[in-house]
Amino acid sequence: MTLVPPPAARVGDSLASVATPSLTIDLDAFDANLAAMSAFAMRHGVALRPHAKAHKSSEIARRQIEAGAVGVCCQKLSEAYPFAAAGVKSIHVSNEFVGVDKLAMAVELASHVRLSVCVDALPQVQALGDAAARAGVTIDVLPEVDAGQHRCGVTNEDALLAIVDGIASQSALRFAGIQAYHGGIQHVIDWTARKDEASRAADVAARYVRALDARGVACAIVTGGGTGTVEFDATSGVFTELQPGSYLFMDGDYGGIGWSGDLRWRHSLFVLSMIMSATRPGMAVCDVGLKGLAVDSGLPRSVQWLDANSEPALTYLCANDEHGMLKAQREPEVDFAERVGKRVLLPPGHCDPTVNLYDEYVCHRNGRVTDIWPIDARGLSR
Amino acid sequence: MTLVPPPAARVGDSLASVATPSLTIDLDAFDANLAAMSAFAMRHGVALRPHAKAHKSSEIARRQIEAGAVGVCCQKLSEAYPFAAAGVKSIHVSNEFVGVDKLAMAVELASHVRLSVCVDALPQVQALGDAAARAGVTIDVLPEVDAGQHRCGVTNEDALLAIVDGIASQSALRFAGIQAYHGGIQHVIDWTARKDEASRAADVAARYVRALDARGVACAIVTGGGTGTVEFDATSGVFTELQPGSYLFMDGDYGGIGWSGDLRWRHSLFVLSMIMSATRPGMAVCDVGLKGLAVDSGLPRSVQWLDANSEPALTYLCANDEHGMLKAQREPEVDFAERVGKRVLLPPGHCDPTVNLYDEYVCHRNGRVTDIWPIDARGLSR
Numbered sequence: 195m196t197l198v199p200p201p202a203a204r205v206g207d208s209l210a211s212v213a214t215p216s217l218t219i220d221l222d223a224f225d226a227n228l229a230a231m232s233a234f235a236m237r238h239g240v241a242l243r244p245h246a247k248a249h250k251s252s253e254i255a256r257r258q259i260e261a262g263a264v265g266v267c268c269q270k271l272s273e274a275y276p277f278a279a280a281g282v283k284s285i286h287v288s289n290e291f292v293g294v295d296k297l298a299m300a301v302e303l304a305s306h307v308r309l310s311v312c313v314d315a316l317p318q319v320q321a322l323g324d325a326a327a328r329a330g331v332t333i334d335v336l337p338e339v340d341a342g343q344h345r346c347g348v349t350n351e352d353a354l355l356a357i358v359d360g361i362a363s364q365s366a367l368r369f370a371g372i373q374a375y376h377g378g379i380q381h382v383i384d385w386t387a388r389k390d391e392a393s394r395a396a397d398v399a400a401r402y403v404r405a406l407d408a409r410g411v412a413c414a415i416v417t418g419g420g421t422g423t424v425e426f427d428a429t430s431g432v433f434t435e436l437q438p439g440s441y442l443f444m445d446g447d448y449g450g451i452g453w454s455g456d457l458r459w460r461h462s463l464f465v466l467s468m469i470m471s472a473t474r475p476g477m478a479v480c481d482v483g484l485k486g487l488a489v490d491s492g493l494p495r496s497v498q499w500l501d502a503n504s505e506p507a508l509t510y511l512c513a514n515d516e517h518g519m520l521k522a523q524r525e526p527e528v529d530f531a532e533r534v535g536k537r538v539l540l541p542p543g544h545c546d547p548t549v550n551l552y553d554e555y556v557c558h559r560n561g562r563v564t565d566i567w568p569i570d571a572r573g574l575s576r
Numbered sequence: 577m578t579l580v581p582p583p584a585a586r587v588g589d590s591l592a593s594v595a596t597p598s599l600t601i602d603l604d605a606f607d608a609n610l611a612a613m614s615a616f617a618m619r620h621g622v623a624l625r626p627h628a629k630a631h632k633s634s635e636i637a638r639r640q641i642e643a644g645a646v647g648v649c650c651q652k653l654s655e656a657y658p659f660a661a662a663g664v665k666s667i668h669v670s671n672e673f674v675g676v677d678k679l680a681m682a683v684e685l686a687s688h689v690r691l692s693v694c695v696d697a698l699p700q701v702q703a704l705g706d707a708a709a710r711a712g713v714t715i716d717v718l719p720e721v722d723a724g725q726h727r728c729g730v731t732n733e734d735a736l737l738a739i740v741d742g743i744a745s746q747s748a749l750r751f752a753g754i755q756a757y758h759g760g761i762q763h764v765i766d767w768t769a770r771k772d773e774a775s776r777a778a779d780v781a782a783r784y785v786r787a788l789d790a791r792g793v794a795c796a797i798v799t800g801g802g803t804g805t806v807e808f809d810a811t812s813g814v815f816t817e818l819q820p821g822s823y824l825f826m827d828g829d830y831g832g833i834g835w836s837g838d839l840r841w842r843h844s845l846f847v848l849s850m851i852m853s854a855t856r857p858g859m860a861v862c863d864v865g866l867k868g869l870a871v872d873s874g875l876p877r878s879v880q881w882l883d884a885n886s887e888p889a890l891t892y893l894c895a896n897d898e899h900g901m902l903k904a905q906r907e908p909e910v911d912f913a914e915r916v917g918k919r920v921l922l923p924p925g926h927c928d929p930t931v932n933l934y935d936e937y938v939c940h941r942n943g944r945v946t947d948i949w950p951i952d953a954r955g956l957s958r
Contacts, residue, residue, distance in 0.1 A: 197661040197688060199654035199681060199958060213677045213958050247897060269898045270863075272581035279579040289898065290853045291863070292917045295595045299581060306579060314855050315913060345899055346853040346861055353855070377896060471672045471728040473696050473735070479728055481652075481673070484929040485957050490871050490895070513872070514759060515629060515928050516651045516671065516957060517727055531697060535674045546897050547866040551932065553955055573935055573954075574581060575867050575898060576595050 203556045207563045210500060214468040214537060215482035217552040219443075219567075221559045223462035227442050231424075232261040234457065238428040241435040243267055243286060243417065248439025248546050250571035251555065252280030265308070267417075267437050268571075271299040276570035278307045286310040286417065288373060288437060290318060290338065290346050296576075297321060301329035310334035312373050314347050316360050323364025334370035335361050336417060339402045341374040341395040351405035358411055371415025372406075374399035375437065380422030381447055385454035392426035400432045421448055425455045439546070446543035447491040464539040465548070466500070466556070467518065472530035478520040480538060483513040487540065488547035494540035504536045585938045589945045592882060596850040596919060597864035599934040601825075601949075603941045605844035609824050613806075614643040616839065620810040623817040625649055625668060625799065630821025630928050632953035633937065634662030647690070649819050650953075653681040658952035660689045668692040668799065670755060670819060672700060672720065672728050678958075679703060683711035692716035694755050696729050698742050705746025716752035717743050718797060721784045723756040723777040733787035740793055753797025754788075756781035757819065762804030763829055767836035774808035782814045803830055807837045821928070828925035829873040846921040847930070848882070848938070849900065854912035860902040862920060865895040869922065870929035876922035886918045 202213040212218070235242035244258045246266040255266050255277050265284025268274040274285045285307050291300070303309050304326065313319050313335055326333045337357045340347035348354045354372070361369045376395040382388035395418075403413045417435040419427035424441075427433040440448055443463035453459075467482040487494065497508040497520060507523040518540075522528045542548035550572055557565040584595040594600070617624035626640045628648040637648050637659050647666030650656040656667045667689050673682070682704065685691050695701050695717055708715045719739045722729035730736045736754070743751045758777040764770035781798055788795045799817040801809035806823075809815040822830050825845035835841075849864040869876065879890040879902060889905040900922075904910045924930035932954055939947040 197657055197684075199657050199956060200677065202958065211677075214675075215957055275579055275581050290861075292852050293596075293850065295582065295593075302579075314853055315916065317916070340855065344856060344859070345896070345901065347855060349855050468675065470674050471696055473722065473729060473731050474726060477726070479672075482957070484870065484872050484926075485932050485955075488866065490866050514727070519727065534697065534699070544866075550867050551955065573867075573933065575597055575864070576581060576584065 202554070203563045203566060205563055205566065209466070209558045209561050209563065210537060212466055212556055212563065214466050215486040216466045216556045217549065217554070218464050218466045218539070219555045219557045220462045220464065221557050221564060223460035224442060227459050227462060228257060228261055230457070231438060231441050232263070234424070235428065235436060236262060240428050240433060243435050243437055245269070245288070245437045245439030246277060246571065247273065248549065249442060250549055250569045251567050252276050252282065252570050253567040254442070255282050256280065264435070270575050271296055271303065272574040272576040273571045274303050275574065278303055282307065284308045286336070288312055288375065290314055292318060292321070297325040300333065301325050301331050304331035304333045305329065308334070310336055310370055312336055312338040312346070313357060314338045316357060319357055319360040319364065319367065323367045326366035327364070332366055332368060334368050336371050336373045336415060338373045339399065341376040341398045341418065343376045343378045345377070351402060354402055354405065355409055358406065369411065371413050371417065371434070372399065372402055373417050374402070375418040375420070377420065380420040381451055382422070383451045385452035388422060388451070389426050392423040393430070396427065396430035396432040403432065421459070422451060425457045443545040445491070445545040446495045446541055449495065449541065461541050463545055464541055467538050467540055469520070469530060469534050469536050469538070472534050476522040476526040476528055478508065478530035478533065480518040480520055481516065482540065483517045484515050486551055487513060487542055488544045488551065489513055490547060491544035493543060495543070496541060498539040500537040500539055504533055508538070510540060584936070585945045585948060587945055587948065591848070591940045591943050591945065592919060594848055594938055594945065596848050597868040598848045598938045599931065599936070600846050600848045600921070601937045601939045602844045602846065603939050603946060605842035606824060609841050609844060610639060610643055612839070613820060613823050614645070616806070617810065617818060618644060622810050622815060625817050625819055627651070627670070627819045627821030628659060628953065629655065630931065631824060632931055632951050633949050634658050634664065634952050635949040636824070637664050638662065646817070652957050653678055653685065654956040654958035655953045656685050657956065660685055664689065666690045668718070670694055670757065672696055674700060674703070679707040682715065683707050683713050686713035686715045687711065690716070692718055692752055694718055694720040694728070695739060696720045698739060701739055701742040701746065701749065705749045708748035709746070714748055714750060716750050718753050718755045718799060720755040721781065723758040723780045723800065725758045725760045727759070733784060736784055736787065737791055740788065751793065753795050753799065753816070754781065754784055755799050756784070757800040757802070759802065762802040763833055764804070765833045767834035770804060770833070771808050774805040775812070778809065778812035778814040785814065803841070804833060807839045825927040827873070827927040828877045828923055831877065831923065843923050845927055846923055849920050849922055851902070851912060851916050851918050851920070854916050858904045858908040858910055860890065860912035860915065862900040862902055863898065864922065865899045866897050868933055869895060869924055870926045870933065871895055872929060873926035875925060877925070878923060880921040882919040882921055886915055890920070892922060
């Protein structure tokens, strides 16, 4: 017996008939973001290696590479598999990993793509070098330096140099540069303060490059930067490669910070939901909650009626597992009963973990579904 | 080219070799919880219809039914499909829904299982009755009453009676009783206060039952109750059926409330993670963050070393997408570098949305993997 739920949408459907909840992409906004970041990186002569942890979709990676990206970043080894399978040729795993199962993934991936990875301790270098040599593959290594986030990464030049020596002693590893990513400053609200923080992180990276230089080690790649800091990183004179991810989509978190420079990103990612109950004045209940919206960076900051005539203005008040509580902003007595069945669009507070809840993007233009893209790296966190 | 990540675990593996992050079940604790709830419901002569939104696994539903459950609840129609496909005979969709795509799912499900659903407005009754009649199926309907949560459900007896009349006028619908669920009181910390709240919710349900009685309508089923209130609901004299879900697993949220009665639940669900970086004194970084732990109800409240000798005591400080920051509780200068590669067990703050991030449970007993159960309703929120 084949008993599976019907598809949420088919190409050609009206957006107003797409099943809810669905994760939707406004392709006009998406294309504008895609093109703007590519042009920006090209203009500044830095490589663009977008972070695929944001979209987890080989269809999107293909478009980014067609637009000039040199490859993608992944945050986990398992996450890299669908991109490798789809023909992405260059993948950087921007994270540390340990253990025999992880090493086995690394060498398998390295036999299909040009793989680079991060390390921040000597035992990782040795284990990786041994595994790569046994498998007959070569892996590029970019030691991570702590650019100020105090998460992963070496904390002093001596530790970096010891790791570089360790890489040099491994015939199957190749020192390719360093990673200096500071996630903690991406969402600094004040644009000038964010610029200053980015400058400090670049200074830290530069210090490590000078230490390598003094040892006669060329640092071909300095990779890092996110959507919040790329405009500063690109002109820092330090970074050679940028890793932004969220710029394609925007989200509540990035939408809430100051954008005083030339770069502007449009919201392209929305959860399509439906009012499914309204039995109390001024309140409505929609059909998406914690299982369709990541709330770690807050609830959706706006509720847009798909049919603009549906009004009145709503606030997304709280999320249960499969319910979203909506409240009229101004009319406490308004009866939403007649609006049951109407659709609303919700911008996620945080795009990355929201994307990770869905199996596909429903892409639309001019109110029609034009593409359905699988989120083929969904759930791949190993 | 087949290029997919290797499996996280195989039956027979040591738990200490399972790939991280993985969602694991301690089967001794799980079995104890399963048996205790079944015995509790049987002892009190109430039907047990566990909520499958908590576990989303037909393997677990099968075990619940073998242990005496009358069927399961689902929160969404699409969520019901894998349970129907796996042979669960009785499914209650404990939620409202609207729209042609949802009605199509309801009638398809009703042609395979005994389906009951909730409604809280007359148009839903009419649409459902028409769809069921056209498809030649019969659907049980349990109008939802607002037991105090102020989410879904009718808010007065007249509205309920109008809906019951509406159901009676539809040849393909059958009035089966009412649903009175109050999610807002499940986590009241003080046991006595929670008992009082549960009593108030039961009083509300009783009021609706009396109104039906006065109209000569028998209310065979009063369904509701969650893990936090079942001990009161079972003895209320009002509820005939209980819907708990989290009792199988427990989580940080339920672990933090008072349990003064006879019922005690053991933590059986843990995310297995690994220390993958430690370059700063007193700090370690593990490989699970927002994409493997739902944080809407808080971070993991404890960090257990899988190897008890690994010590020292840790606090899970904050979650990034794929990183968890861990901090030594007492030794600010301790160096975790030698503990990179060690595994830790993390109890999720909220089980339901954490389960929804994984494709399988790795089940273990005495340190060995004994079963791998697919989370076959993962992501099914339509």
